[in-house]
Amino acid sequence: MATARSFWKGHLRLALVTIPIRLVSATASEDKVALHQVDRKSKQRIRYQKVAGESGRVVPQSDIVQGYELDDGNYVLFEPEELDKLKLTTRHTVELTEFVEACSIDPLYFDNPYFVLPDGDVAEEGYRIIRDALRATKKYGVGQLTIRGRENLIAMKPCGDGLMLETLRYESEIRDADEIFSGIGTSKLRPELIDMAKQLIEDRASKFEPGDFKNHYAEALRNLVKEKVAGGLSTEVAGGDEPSKGTVIDFMEALRRSTGKSNAKPDKARTKTAASRQKREPVKRAAPKAQKRKSRAR
Numbered sequence: 288m289a290t291a292r293s294f295w296k297g298h299l300r301l302a303l304v305t306i307p308i309r310l311v312s313a314t315a316s317e318d319k320v321a322l323h324q325v326d327r328k329s330k331q332r333i334r335y336q337k338v339a340g341e342s343g344r345v346v347p348q349s350d351i352v353q354g355y356e357l358d359d360g361n362y363v364l365f366e367p368e369e370l371d372k373l374k375l376t377t378r379h380t381v382e383l384t385e386f387v388e389a390c391s392i393d394p395l396y397f398d399n400p401y402f403v404l405p406d407g408d409v410a411e412e413g414y415r416i417i418r419d420a421l422r423a424t425k426k427y428g429v430g431q432l433t434i435r436g437r438e439n440l441i442a443m444k445p446c447g448d449g450l451m452l453e454t455l456r457y458e459s460e461i462r463d464a465d466e467i468f469s470g471i472g473t474s475k476l477r478p479e480l481i482d483m484a485k486q487l488i489e490d491r492a493s494k495f496e497p498g499d500f501k502n503h504y505a506e507a508l509r510n511l512v513k514e515k516v517a518g519g520l521s522t523e524v525a526g527g528d529e530p531s532k533g534t535v536i537d538f539m540e541a542l543r544r545s546t547g548k549s550n551a552k553p554d555k556a557r558t559k560t561a562a563s564r565q566k567r568e569p570v571k572r573a574a575p576k577a578q579k580r581k582s583r584a585r
Contacts, residue, residue, distance in 0.1 A: 295434060296406060299417070299443075300382040306413040307406035308381070310452060314400065320508045375433050381452070383428035383443060392427060392442060396455045403443065403450040414450070421445050487545050 293309040324333040337346050353370065354362035376382070405414035421428060421444060428443040432452070440455040 291402075291404075294401060295432075297379040297381065297432075299403070299414075300380050301417055301428075304413055304417075305380075306410040306417075308410065308414070309404050309406045310401040311404060313402050313451065320505050320512075370436075375438060377431045377438055378433040381430055381432045381441065381443070383430045385429050386421075386424070386426040387429055387442075389425050389427055389444065392455070395461060397442075398439075398454040398456055401452045401454075402446070403452050418445050418448075418450050421450075483543065483546050490546065 291311040294312050295310040297308065298305050299308045325331065326333060337348075337351065338344060339346050352367070353365045355365070356362055403414075405411045417428075430441055430443070432439050432441045432454075434454070440457055441452050442455055443450055443452045445451075
């Protein structure tokens with residue numbers, strides 16, 4: 288089994304079954320390019336000091352404690368030992384208290400993923416049993432887990448040959464979608480537009496391959512760093528074509544072009560209207576110019 292740095296160690300409990308487990312972060316940050324704030328003159332990195340309110344006094348780490356702010360601006364202070372005495376079973380144990388259908392959790396609730404590994408050879412059998420049972424029933428195990436002082440709602444599911452735990456947002460953290468989208472119109476749309484949009488989606492339907500997508504900004508930023516190190520002065524970042532400054536007037540025509548139907552017959556009424564405008568406009572514009580020339584000649 289590949290070794291990986293543990294993010295958390297504890298136990299997984301299912302009824303009377305308890306097995307030791309450890310969590311490993313399921314995400315990596317290799318593709319991120321870290322930028323720091325630097326003093327332009329001295330080329331030194333900007334550092335922040337912990338200061339006390341308006342006094343500006345630098346406070347040593349030993350004098351910093353946690354505090355809860357009251358309505359009057361005062362604080363209730365807590366020593367580290369007091370917080371450690373809070374007996375939360377979820378600090379050291381993930382208990383799967385209920386099981387739900389895999390599709391019943393809205394993706395909006397999912398937050399951070401972690402791989403779950405058995406902690407020791409003795410734990411592997413129970414680990415594999417829970418994994419296979421979840422896979423067979425197509426269920427997610429739901430429970431709670433305390434990470435970094437915060438009790439998280441979690442969901443556990445099979446993932447490849449192992450298990451994955453994902454922290455979930457609480458209901459109070461999700462904004463009401465109906466309220467956010469309440470200003471969007473409800474008038475009936477033209478069926479032909481929807482049909483062409485559906486065709487466009489079907490024509491471009493494919494299996495999702497994450498490896499096909501690259502972080503172009505990170506790549507361009509790395510290249511810029513290389514140029515700077517090599518003594519280059521250019522700060523231009525290669526990108527795609529400039530966006531068109533024109534505006535698409537006819538949404539129907541835009542969809543036709545996207546679906547390869549730009550040669551379709553145009554709307555007769557619109558064609559007649561456009562043709563009549565082309566005939567009238569030159570006459571109206573030319574007449575005043577001709578009259579001005581005649582008056583000047585006289």
